[in-house]
Amino acid sequence: MKHLNSILVAALLIFGVGVANAQDENNPWAIEIGFNAVDTFPVGVDDEGRLPAATKGDMFDEYFNVNDHWNIIPSVSRVSVSRYIGSGFIFTAAGSVNRITQVGDVRVDDLPYYSADGEVKYSLRDLINGPGGWFDPSLGIGGGYTWVDDVGFGTANALASVRIWLGENWGVNLQSTYKHAFEDEYGIQHFQHSAGVMFQFGGKDTDGDGIYDSEDECPETPGLPEFNGCPDTDGDGIEDRNDACPNTPGLAEFNGCPDTDGDGIPDNQDECPTVPGLAELNGCPDADGDGITDAEDECPNEAGPAANNGCPWPDRDGDGVLDKDDECPDVPGTVANNGCPEVTVEVINQLNEYSRTILFDYDKATIRQESYSTLQNIADIMKEYPTTGFHIEGHTDSRGSDSYNLDLSKRRAASVMNYLTTIGIPGDRLTSEGYGEANPIATNNTAAGRQQNRRVEISLKDE
Incomplete structure (x- = not known):
């Protein structure tokens, strides 16, 4: 009791x-x-x-x-x-x-x-x-x-x-x-x-900092009693939660961040923290005053547009079209063709002189090996006109059925186009089509005429 x-x-x-x-x-x-x-x-x-x-x-x-x-x-x-x-x-x-x-x-x-x-x-x-x-x-x-x-x-x-x-x-x-x-x-x-x-x-102290989770405002990160269990990693007297630069000692006026170059812009907002710069350029300098920071200006002492990384626009090929407007800046061209060379009738004729000599295996779309050099010549010419598209046409003589001839001409035109892509011509610059016996350029009544009608031709690709 x-x-x-x-x-x-x-x-x-x-x-x-x-x-x-x-x-x-x-x-x-x-x-x-x-x-x-x-x-x-x-x-x-x-x-x-x-x-x-x-x-x-x-x-x-x-x-x-x-x-x-x-x-x-x-x-x-x-x-x-x-x-x-x-x-x-x-x-x-x-x-x-x-x-x-x-x-x-x-x-x-x-x-x-x-x-x-x-x-x-x-x-x-x-x-x-x-x-x-x-x-x-x-x-x-x-x-x-x-x-x-x-x-x-x-x-x-x-x-x-x-x-x-x-x-x-x-x-x-x-x-x-x-x-x-x-x-x-x-x-x-x-x-x-x-x-x-x-x-x-059995009090729980997840982060092992000696402060129970119930009283720890940062229970999963070891911290200090003066900050209710939250850390101050850089020891600048500003706890990490309120420190914009928690791993680098800094100043209270900059929320715990330093200002290394003394330009009045804290390092965490200063893109050039070790070089004094301008506030409007996030703390970076601009020696030529073109509005582009020196670090991003490829010509820091010569004013130029941002579109050309701070340098004046060049005209590398000297064709009167500035590189910024020149679709072929390394090849002289015409203003009308955005600085690229234009394909002339003479060029098309030269391509067709080559293309008509392309040989195929009998009754097949397989290109014969002796025509590879001819196709290389065609590719070399096409590469001189990098913005021009070309259309590959396949034609046959009148022997055989219309449907068979049409299919064979399609396959032969596609075979030429595919080969050209393997030797450096982008596929998006080429199209192909077969026309069978529909467009003869000579009579089909003689062997010589039929030989001329069995051909591949090259024309400009329709835009």
Whole structure:
């Protein structure tokens, strides 16, 4: 009795002085060491169980009659271990011992009492105080097994408790549990009251900086106490969260960034941090005043347009068309053709002189090897006119069916086009088509005429 009253008095004296660091996910484990009192009186008057109705009062009758009804031993008599399981719920495993000398108002022999219980409690702290309150009431249910005078019985438990957090990792717990016995013959309905000191542990410190995650504003990055657990990597007195240059010591006026070249532009905004420059050019110099920074100006001492990297426009081929407008800047051309050379009738005639000598395997689209040099000559001429597209035409004589001749001419024209692409002519500059026997240039009645009609011709590609 003396020990239990001492804990109750101590709790009342410091009530409201607690530190708000209750059991939660950051301090999930707690152990409790304390005392318990067993009261068999205020459980409802009935003849159920081992005790007669004469030893019982109405439910909660004389609930606080410590002197007449409570059974207490003068030593530590209850130990529990609890684990926070999330969303305000806590699981507790508890064991207790006692001696029963008082059954209601009746004195009895010194009966040994043992119990083992499991409890699930829900903390009302956040609902009442908001997160972090020191006053931590709970409601819960559970079950267990109790032995009185070596006779055991199972119980269903309902409980209410108040935990008062007095320090960062400790507090007191006051709890009352109603235990309803299942065995009609051996069970004893009773209340078990307890008071104990709790110590919580297992605080989570993810980054290992000595500051619990619950108080660490940067829980995954080691930091300093003066910055609530956040780091100051460069040691300039500005924590990384507020430091625009967290890895380089800097000045508060520039949000923790340095100004190496002293041009009034902090390095993190200065594209030329080691050379004094102009604000309008993000801290870079412009020696020739053409609006292009020296670092990007290929002619830093001669003004020129940005489109030519700060240099005046050249005319490399000297054809009167500036390189910026010249589609063929290395080949003299005409203004009308955007600086590129124009294909003349003479060039087309020369191409066709070559193309008409291209030979194919008999009745096939396979180019004969002796025509490769001719095709190379054609390609060399085409490369002199890099912006000009060419159309490859295939023609046949009249021997054979129209459909066969048309197919053969298409395949031969395509074969020439494909070969030209393999020796350097871009495919998008070429098209091909076969016309069969539709466009003869000589009579098909003679061998010489038919020879002329079997041909490949080259013309300008339609735009």
